[in-house]
Amino acid sequence: MALNENEKINEIDVNELDCRDTLTFWEKFGNIFRSKSIWMLHYCTGCGAMELPPTMTSRFDMERIGMAPMATPRQADVLLITGYLSVKTLRRIIYTYEQMQNPKYVVGFGSCTLNGGVYYDSYAVISRLDYYLPVDLYIAGCMPRPEAVMSGFKKLMDMIKKGEALGWKRYQKYYDWYKKNQVRALGEVYVKDEFHE
């Protein structure tokens, strides 16, 4: 079933340099320190989370590069989308993302966030994450090995240091575009109270 032209999502240029021109000296200065200590949100949204415990604990130990899990969204810097994202989770992810403080970064984890992976024809799983949230970095693989995860995190740190991880600014700038896509996939971006009792 092909879509009409006006039903399609118009792409935005994700590499646009526009967002970058506010970079001041102090922001550069802050980015260096920001990149050295990153708290990632401890939320397993999908099966890729299975490779996070080895990454966090003694074998690969990501704390040595300056990352640690954090329980609450308000104190976290990185939101990991670990694998496929079902519609029901996406609603909660958007809530979580909007709760996080700026600057915040999103890492897409595994093939399912890129193009749907094996769930390309599933009725409950979104196919492409960067339509709904600004993704700074993708780690491919199903599921990515801990080494790949570590290398991805290292890359994210470099990006933060150079001021390239600007997803959060993009989210502010193109908020309407993201909201429109979210509404299209979810119907309403609203977590209702399931049990009125």
Added chain:
Amino acid sequence: MKRQVKLFLGPNHPGMHGNFSVHLYVDGDIVEKARPLPGMLHRGFEKLMERRLWMNNLALIPRICVPEPDINEMVYAMGVETLAKVDVPERAHWIRMIILELARIANHLMSLGGIGGPTGLYTGPNWAIADRDLILDIFEEITGARVYHMYIVPGGVRKDLPKGIEKKIENFLDYLEKRLPEYDDLILKNPMVQARTVDNIVLPEEVCWELGVTGIGLRSSSGKPYDIRKVDPYARYDEVEFEVPTATYSDAYTRLTIKYKEIQQSIRIIRQVLDKMPKEGPVRARISRGSALRWRVPKGQVFSHIECARGEYGYYIVSDGSNMPYRIAVRGASYPQGLLGIEKYLPGTRIDDVAIWLDTMGVCAPEIDR
């Protein structure tokens, strides 16, 4: 004065096992009402499987249960073999047992160490996950992947064991056996864990029958060896000797102890398998004359079940004689305790016991949601 507060536990909560949510109505910290909210991991597997060829499904099914994916392959292969009347080579049966038992140890280590999360003992997960990684290394050598193996296929296993892997498995078993007493000291004898688990969250036997709870929950309350490996043996479990640890009083601590004992029994099984298995021979039967992708499975409806680390795991497979399954229904082992168990038997406990229930009953969110 009685005041009821509504508390959302999960899905974003460190004590939650997976993407799962429980809504609690609490008075103080006593839970008065609990409502599970699954579906955050729903991917529509049952529908997707109807749209894939019989062999293509192999790539999909391990993803149903993340901590222990191999059971899916096994239960699918068993069901399809029954329908298509395929005879599995002798050596393949034994290799399957090695894989399944290693996966069981990996899962038990994860949840035995995982009790450290809700009780605040973070050494537990650190040790257990590092030891589990040794199993993943063995898996990687056998199958080429760490977590999702796609190794057990209808007709046998995908490839023979690599050379010298037996030695490595034995070394690992020796290591783990030496390591187990340390786990006993660290977790089971730890006063912190005992204070939180002994006499806590007692599961009566009638509840198990009523809800359909199987696995450790059923065995620890009924005192009978209700284990499908014993009751309805598959592969070659009838040719190895092992005991099924049981108990008659099922509190959280007993269930932890049984997990610990099951690791010991799994080690015993793998040792016997390495000893008894035929050293050579085919490992994969030809399932069809042409390409395996064009394979048509004869008509039929069969329920195949095996014992996973959390209980009875089953697929109901329906074939209408075409090249795709007509319907596959998945019976996740933690379905009863994860949904109805939370709703009916959590009230009366405290908020912090929710995570202990999820851990000791082995609630696995992806297999509930499918």
Added chain:
Amino acid sequence: MNFMNNIIEDIKSRFNPENTEIVKKNQIAIDFKNEEVHSALAYLKSQGWKQLTILTCVDWIKENKFQLVYILMNWDNSITIQVRTKIDRDNPKFRTVINIYPGAEMYERDVHEFFGVEFEGNPNHEKELFLELWDDLPPMRKDFDPLAYSKKKFDVREYKVDFIPKEGEAE
């Protein structure tokens, strides 16, 4: 096998099953008429099939029927019984079994959500369990196309570079 035949004989002497079948070792399938299912389940429960393993549904769209399958497990003699019955697909309704097997409550909600079968007597059967704000046919029905739904709702990534070699091109 002999033991399983005894069970089938026993069932045949008490009820009028439409069809009985020995599926494999330790597994029997029995097709009942709609009205006999509840009494058969109650009888089997008293005979030791104390646990309902799963309740599921199959959509036979060509016959215009839904088939409900109750799988019962007897842990003492290790025999699994599939109790099956076919109901009308146009207005699918069935009486609940939660008074016989309380564990069926969530399975019935599951079947209602994915097939649209209504279970009369189950107080919560209409509450959604897995899906949220669902706006289409129940998804497990055969006439529901997940690919079309997915395309309608979630746009896919288009790859500008074609990695598949064209005809005549060297690989």
